[in-house]
Amino acid sequence: MPDAPEIPEESPDVWSSAAHNKVPEDSWEYHTRKALNDAAYKGLDYVPYCSTMPVQPQTDEPKFMWKKKGGG
Numbered sequence: 001m002p003d004a005p006e007i008p009e010e011s012p013d014v015w016s017s018a019a020h021n022k023v024p025e026d027s028w029e030y031h032t033r034k035a036l037n038d039a040a041y042k043g044l045d046y047v048p049y050c051s052t053m054p055v056q057p058q059t060d061e062p063k064f065m066w067k068k069k070g071g072g
Helices: 028-036 039-043
Strands: 044-049 063-068
Touching (some): 028 039, 039 044
């Protein structure tokens, strides 16, 4: 049986891999909620994440999701 590939101990998580990305101009839901200053915009952060497996050290094509402010 072949050896399992080694997984680096400090592999990036889905959040840190995409953290350098900004919300795109064409992200209509985010910009609409921001303009309305609605409950989702006030209580949630719109954050980028890496959706690939394995997680890349840095992704330039992230997905975005709403996440509770201050949530880990």
